Amino acid sequence: MGLEGHPTATAPRREAPVADAVPGLPLPALRRGSAPALLTQADITAEIEAEHAVSAGLRARGLAVPATRNDFAPYRSSILRHPTKDPVQADPEAVELLAPVFGERDVHALEADLTATGAGEPVGERIVVTGRVVDGEGRPVRRQLVEVWQANAAGRYAHRRDQHPAPLDPNFTGVGRCLTDDDGTYRFTTIKPGPYPWNNHRNAWRPAHIHFSLFGTQFTQRLITQMYFPGDPLFALDPIYQSTTDPVDRELLVARYDHDVTQHEWCTGYRWDIVLTGTHRTRLEEPAEPGEEHA
Numbered sequence: 001m002g003l004e005g006h007p008t009a010t011a012p013r014r015e016a017p018v019a020d021a022v023p024g025l026p027l028p029a030l031r032r033g034s035a036p037a038l039l040t041q042a043d044i045t046a047e048i049e050a051e052h053a054v055s056a057g058l059r060a061r062g063l064a065v066p067a068t069r070n071d072f073a074p075y076r077s078s079i080l081r082h083p084t085k086d087p088v089q090a091d092p093e094a095v096e097l098l099a100p101v102f103g104e105r106d107v108h109a110l111e112a113d114l115t116a117t118g119a120g121e122p123v124g125e126r127i128v129v130t131g132r133v134v135d136g137e138g139r140p141v142r143r144q145l146v147e148v149w150q151a152n153a154a155g156r157y158a159h160r161r162d163q164h165p166a167p168l169d170p171n172f173t174g175v176g177r178c179l180t181d182d183d184g185t186y187r188f189t190t191i192k193p194g195p196y197p198w199n200n201h202r203n204a205w206r207p208a209h210i211h212f213s214l215f216g217t218q219f220t221q222r223l224i225t226q227m228y229f230p231g232d233p234l235f236a237l238d239p240i241y242q243s244t245t246d247p248v249d250r251e252l253l254v255a256r257y258d259h260d261v262t263q264h265e266w267c268t269g270y271r272w273d274i275v276l277t278g279t280h281r282t283r284l285e286e287p288a289e290p291g292e293e294h295a
Contacts, residue, residue: 039201074239118171124153124191136277140184155196
């Protein structure tokens, strides 16, 4: 999932656009085994609606439904990588002997400003994203390491595996980190990311988002989630966002515009709190395997 590297290959040739669906023809049956190139957005949207209907029916009967589906069929790679076996028990103390560690002195205040990593100003809409990390009782989680990574304003990651034919920004790496303060507050200055295509199906586009990683008190407690921006027209079409099948829970993944965070003639501001436990906790995702393609 990490995308901290730099591109090393040239971008592929642009392909001619292909129609997403043929108007007037009935939608094909749900094709879970179909290659992504054969699936249209209409196929995926129909699958999302079917999965949501099943989840809603189970909830109506009083049955427990996972807040976020790790085997959500419209999100094709989740079928291949979601956990299918019981976790292997490990001695946490032994794991920590081999894991990296960090201290407060290792995190510099400038690392929270993603716009200050180059020789000049990055291109795009400058924003501040801030919020609190709290537990289920609303108590602040202090000195929490929060890391973020994201695409640039054109929807391109500074990573060799991202060959989307959009421009790279030499003044934007898209990665940063900070520690929460005594009130559990984090704060990043960055550029609003752009949407980008991915290979789940034909004409698939991800909504603009920022990845968040929280490390708890040790690296074996790492949690990962995504923050979205309000009013994105791609929400209804995105199987990753829609894999959180409860609409109330989905809304918890969306930041809100905050005019008090917005700064005069400098940046717009967004507020997004992260709740680690309880009924209204922020929905998290399974960490990807090292080197796995990012979405």
